[in-house]
Amino acid sequence: MTGIDEAGIQAVLAEVEAFVRGPGEEYAAEIEQSGMVADKLWADLRDRGFLRLAAPVEYGGRGIPFSRYLEVLELISMSHASVRMIVHVCNGVWRSMDQFATDAQRERFVLPQVAGDLRVAFTLTEPTAGTGADLRSSVEREGETYYLSGEKHLITFGVSCDYWLLFARLAGTSGKDGTLALLVDRDAPGVIVESMSGTMGVRGTDHARLVFNRTPVPVANRLGDEGSGLDVALGGFLTPSRIAVAMSCVGLARRAQELAVEHARARTTFGKPLAARQAISFALAENAADIEAARQLTLYAARQWEDGDVRAGSLSSMAKLTAVDMLTRVTDKALQVHGGIGFWESSTIERVYRDARAQRFEEGTNEIQKTVIAREVLGSVQ
Known part of the structure; x- marks a missing residue:
């Protein structure tokens, strides 16, 4: 169709x-x-x-x-x-x-x-390991059932979901080849679900800490083969998701810029609107250029991913790294344009400023993005 x-x-x-x-x-x-x-x-x-x-x-x-x-x-x-x-x-x-x-x-x-009838939470991050081939959550297979043990945390919608799309490894294995992907019922026995509330920003989105103690999962709920867990996690999700997070940064920066422009036009000091002052107008001009540059890199990365470019992974990291740093600069200047009033919760820019910090962690920190990019740049030297 x-x-x-x-x-x-x-x-x-x-x-x-x-x-x-x-x-x-x-x-x-x-x-x-x-x-x-x-x-x-x-x-x-x-x-x-x-x-x-x-x-x-x-x-x-x-x-x-x-x-x-x-x-x-x-x-x-x-x-x-x-x-x-x-x-x-x-x-x-x-x-x-x-x-x-x-x-x-x-x-x-x-x-x-x-x-929209089923909520599925992407469940990869662990409190005692990095995000990737060093997963520590493990399963033991008995007949047509896996028994899952381990911990996860920072799981978005992990409290309110219907299933966890969870990544673990076969007990006794190490590295990528031991990983597998499971759809785990939210109501399965042997699970402790703790809400991780009280975030700096992105208030309202539930996050969960999960502890599994021999939680039974049908083998029929495994996606792909044993050993392909990270292919499920990273292959079809991470690259486009990083690009999407980069565009999320662009959108939030655009909102911050709108608020700053609106305030600069409305606020008058010493007989002049803030917008008439060169320091303010230059800051807003820098924001506009910063936002557009990040937008175009993000769209380029998206088109290359659609076309199957082998560089799509590194381009997605470039886009997210660039957009995250752009968002930091733009929201900082936008808050500065507001002056002291922007520090109060009654100002929308206060929420935007808090929310912007979360993008630095979603789908990998800047350091992770630099590692991916460096691997592409240096190749076999690494």
């Missing part, structure tokens, strides 16, 4: 922008006040079709190509960070599952997740 046409994409962009500047602002206020994302927001995003924008039409999605979906994500990222997180995760996690899913698994997990 064919995907969405240009007119359809433009209609989606208009619909998303109207949501962000209308109901999205109301949801943002509710989230900041309550510290929670209400079920009605999940339902609203699902009913508007925002959770299935990037999935294929034959899966019930809108079929928006990835590089064009990023234009939508840029707008969504101007809203509250928890709204962006829901849209980002739901439009990406299906891809990680689908690449290795059997037909039965696609019917049971992928299609309901695309429809």
